[in-house]
Every structure is written in structure tokens, then in C-alpha cells.
Amino acid sequence: MxxxxxxxxxxxxxxxxxxxxxxxxxxxxxxxxxxxxxxxxxxxxxxxxxxxxxxxxxxxxxxxxxxxxxxxxxxxxxxxxxxxxxxxxxxxxxxxxxxxxxxxxxxxxxxxxxxxxxxxxxxxxxxxxxxxxxxxxxxxxxxxxxxxxxxxxxxxxxxxxxxxxxxxxxxxxxIEPEGLSVISDIDDTVKVTEIPAGARVVVRNTFFREYSAAPGIAEMYDQWNDAAFHYVSGSPWQLFLSLSSFLFGDQAGFPKGSFHMKSARKNPMTISTWRDLLAFVTNENLTFEQKIDQISVIFQHFPDRQFILVGDSGERDPEVYSEILTRYPGQVKKIYIRDVINDRELNPERLAGMTIIPAPTILRQGVSVEELSEDIADADF
Known part of the structure; x- marks a missing residue:
């Protein structure tokens, strides 16, 4: 009631x-x-x-x-x-x-x-x-x-x-027509979100905890000091201010770059909005086509630039980047994958031809988005 x-x-x-x-x-x-x-x-x-x-x-x-x-x-x-x-x-x-x-x-x-x-x-x-x-x-x-x-x-x-x-x-x-560009994922690539751990953990890390930078990635990006950066994320646009303030602030210190995110309904008075937001940060199927489309547009705008692609193994970044490599083989210089689910040992063929960035393994948990949505709907306010 x-x-x-x-x-x-x-x-x-x-x-x-x-x-x-x-x-x-x-x-x-x-x-x-x-x-x-x-x-x-x-x-x-x-x-x-x-x-x-x-x-x-x-x-x-x-x-x-x-x-x-x-x-x-x-x-x-x-x-x-x-x-x-x-x-x-x-x-x-x-x-x-x-x-x-x-x-x-x-x-x-x-x-x-x-x-x-x-x-x-x-x-x-x-x-x-x-x-x-x-x-x-x-x-x-x-x-x-x-x-x-x-x-x-x-x-x-x-x-x-x-x-x-x-x-x-x-x-x-x-951005000049020629040079080096970096396409970077955000969650579990530059920021610790722990998406494989399940929806409860993702929501806590997204809405209730201070953001934490993935160790060593900012330093790696600093080595590409002449590169242009494009951050392509499956998170909704409503998190842009929080994410950009964190990434480009003194604490995280990532290079500034353009943002490319996912559209979401934002009427806070409907449960469907909250389900959308949960799905957008946890449902990898919704993100796959979005990332391919947005990255493809960037490649088409800069046909003479070389690109480094950086993502993680917790979602479908290896598959997204493999598709981009197939479409634009002459422009992809290198693919880096931060391996957060130990695919380098459990599923090495998935990361074939990619440079692996070792990371602590995130344990998967069996909490679904639907279960978390039911928790929200049943909450005793």
C-alpha cells in the first residue's frame, strides 16, 4: 500500500x-x-x-x-x-x-x-x-x-x-583525418562494474558506490598521448555526467574523449523505466548491435585513421571487435581485451588474435534482471 x-x-x-x-x-x-x-x-x-x-x-x-x-x-x-x-x-x-x-x-x-x-x-x-x-x-x-x-x-x-x-x-x-584513435568500452574495461557478478552487484556499483578505476588502464592510455579517444558504452545516457566526471577527473585521470551510449526511457514513475535501466547495464544482447553501429559510424567518419580497440571479456566486446575487424580490416591496428572471466584459460579461442590484459576474475552469480525487477516492484516503501 x-x-x-x-x-x-x-x-x-x-x-x-x-x-x-x-x-x-x-x-x-x-x-x-x-x-x-x-x-x-x-x-x-x-x-x-x-x-x-x-x-x-x-x-x-x-x-x-x-x-x-x-x-x-x-x-x-x-x-x-x-x-x-x-x-x-x-x-x-x-x-x-x-x-x-x-x-x-x-x-x-x-x-x-x-x-x-x-x-x-x-x-x-x-x-x-x-x-x-x-x-x-x-x-x-x-x-x-x-x-x-x-x-x-x-x-x-x-x-x-x-x-x-x-x-x-x-x-x-x-580530429584530423589521419592519426591514431582508441575505441574504449567503459564498464569493466576502464571502470570496475563487475557485470558478470549479476544484476544486484551491478546496481550497487552503478548507483550506490564510489566508482573505481580498473588498475593500470589509465596509464596504458597515457602512452597513446597523440590518440583521439571514443568511449562506447552500453550504459544509458543518463549516466553520462557521473561517468565523465569520474573518468576525466583527477582521481581516475583518463584521456578526454567523445561519448557514445545507449538511449533509455526515463519516466521515473514507471517500473518499465527501472527495468530498462537494469537491462541496459546488464543485458549484453541489447548492447551488441548498438556498439557495432556506433563504432562503425566513427570508422566511416575517419577512413584514414588507425584504431586500437579496448574492451573486456565480461560482455561481448570480443565479438563486437571481431565484427569490426571483419568490416574494417585495414583500420584496426590492435585489439586489447581485459579478461575478467578467465577466458584466457577457459575459452582461449574466443580471444584468439587479441592482446589479453589479465584482471582478477569476477565470479558469476545467478541473479537475473527479472529477479531484481521483481524485488523493486515488491519493495515495501
Whole structure:
């Protein structure tokens, strides 16, 4: 009964529950625009930037209410509840549809303004999920001027975004047609998630624990100091801010790069959303085609670059990278697999031709996503 009552409150209380005073409320503005880290590639005399932009308004009352309820009904510590509240923020945010977004880049003489174009050449508004997807085109000469003005390193440009009272910023790396690029998985490759251990462990590591970097991988990436990096993950886009802050912060210290993640429904008031999120971080079948599609697009944008592919054995990275090697044999320089399930001994043919990065073996546990979803549905709030 209390579980049903909670969801009635969530559906009807917007605007009536006072804003809760959380530490996170001081960190970022309530109205925000997110430009997910991306890259630019050359097309004639223009840089083409694939862009994914989100406009949203935080539901801090809902974020606080859910974490307050968790605090009352679970055995998680105060620190774990704080982590959960922080990572929940983009899942429960209110996406803003039908908004236009202007992108501004400060130059030496004046501010340059751009808009995202879709595949039809139109300037779209945000959809019902608050998203605009398309591309930005910047003339080469202008881009060079902007890079000089911003004193950019490694081709990174800072962009400002505006939509009425909504504000945000983002970064794009303009990548030359030739050179070395690295495609990197995230979970159990650069960040310890322990996906083979089962859904319960994955959820705890994703939402309730401080992130932990996979040992030695950041140091390996630093050796490729002239490379461009693309992080391709089966995790949902709602975790972008948490993951990028961790990866590119001082503690983990991974090289900055573009992000490529999975779309997810985000209505927090339906069990299906939570099942989606659980499936997106644990169901390898959903991730297989997504990764192949996203990696293929990157290869097609940079046909003259060489690529190193880095993943782990806990999901289907070996199969994904084998397919990419089949499609683009002249561009794949090397494949590295962080072996977290001891396939080097138990299933060596799966990793044939790949360079193995030894890692502690993650024991598999027999807890399914369906069982965890039932636990959530039956929770006594």
C-alpha cells in the first residue's frame, strides 16, 4: 500500500512539495542544457560535428523524495544514499520539449552562433525527451581561429548553449583525418562494474558506490598521448555526467574523449523505466548491435585513421571487435581485451588474435534482471 501511495505522490505532487535542500542543488543550475562530449570530422572545407543535446529541468523534490524514502526503507549508509541521489538526478529530471537551442562559440572579434541541423537540413526543436540530434558545421578557417582564441589543446573547443533561461556548455574535439584513435568500452574495461557478478552487484556499483578505476588502464592510455579517444558504452545516457566526471577527473585521470551510449526511457514513475535501466547495464544482447553501429559510424567518419580497440571479456566486446575487424580490416591496428572471466584459460579461442590484459576474475552469480525487477516492484516503501 505504501508503495502505491508513493507513486500517487510522485504523479501529483509536482509544484506542491517544497524543494529539498540537497548539496547537489548547489552544484548545477536547475535549468540546464547538456551537450554530450563529441567530435568533429573534416568534410571538404567544413568541420562536421555530430551533436546530441539535452534540455532538462531538475525535479529536485522528486530526487529528494525518492532518496528520502530509500533512506527510511533500506540498509544503505548515508554516504551510499548521497551517491544514489547524485546519480539519480538525470534519471528523474523533467525533459523539456519543443525548445530551440543556440550554440555560441566565443571568438577573438565576436561571438559565433550556430544551430543544429537534422538530416533534412532543418533546425529541429527538442523532442518529447528533451533531445536534439543532428550536426553542426563550422568552416575550417573559422574553426582554426576559434581554436587559437581558446588556446585549445588537442583540438578541443568549448561551446556555450542557450535556450531561453536554460544554459549549458559542452566540448567537442576536432580530429584530423589521419592519426591514431582508441575505441574504449567503459564498464569493466576502464571502470570496475563487475557485470558478470549479476544484476544486484551491478546496481550497487552503478548507483550506490564510489566508482573505481580498473588498475593500470589509465596509464596504458597515457602512452597513446597523440590518440583521439571514443568511449562506447552500453550504459544509458543518463549516466553520462557521473561517468565523465569520474573518468576525466583527477582521481581516475583518463584521456578526454567523445561519448557514445545507449538511449533509455526515463519516466521515473514507471517500473518499465527501472527495468530498462537494469537491462541496459546488464543485458549484453541489447548492447551488441548498438556498439557495432556506433563504432562503425566513427570508422566511416575517419577512413584514414588507425584504431586500437579496448574492451573486456565480461560482455561481448570480443565479438563486437571481431565484427569490426571483419568490416574494417585495414583500420584496426590492435585489439586489447581485459579478461575478467578467465577466458584466457577457459575459452582461449574466443580471444584468439587479441592482446589479453589479465584482471582478477569476477565470479558469476545467478541473479537475473527479472529477479531484481521483481524485488523493486515488491519493495515495501
Amino acid at each position: 505504501r508503495y502505491i501511495l508513493l507513486f500517487v505522490i510522485l504523479f501529483t505532487a509536482d509544484g506542491y512539495i517544497p524543494q529539498l535542500n540537497t548539496e547537489e542543488s548547489q552544484d548545477r543550475p536547475r535549468r540546464e542544457i547538456i551537450l554530450y562530449k563529441t567530435y568533429g570530422y573534416l568534410d571538404g572545407d567544413e568541420w562536421v560535428i555530430p551533436a546530441r543535446v539535452l534540455v532538462q529541468k531538475k525535479r529536485r523534490w522528486l530526487q529528494g523524495l525518492i532518496t528520502w524514502t530509500m533512506d527510511l526503507t533500506s540498509d544503505y549508509s548515508d554516504d551510499q544514499i548521497d551517491i544514489f541521489r547524485y546519480r539519480l538526478r538525470n534519471i528523474v529530471a523533467n525533459s523539456k520539449g519543443r525548445r530551440t537551442v543556440t550554440i555560441r562559440i566565443q571568438g577573438q572579434d565576436q561571438e559565433q552562433r550556430f544551430q543544429i541541423k537534422d538530416s533534412h537540413g532543418d533546425f529541429p526543436r527538442t523532442d518529447r525527451n528533451g533531445l536534439i540530434r543532428g550536426e553542426i558545421r563550422i568552416p575550417v578557417d573559422l574553426a582554426s581561429e576559434l581554436l587559437r582564441y581558446q588556446q585549445s589543446e588537442n583540438g578541443w573547443l568549448t561551446l556555450e548553449l542557450r535556450s531561453g533561461r536554460y544554459r549549458g556548455s559542452g566540448h567537442v574535439q576536432l
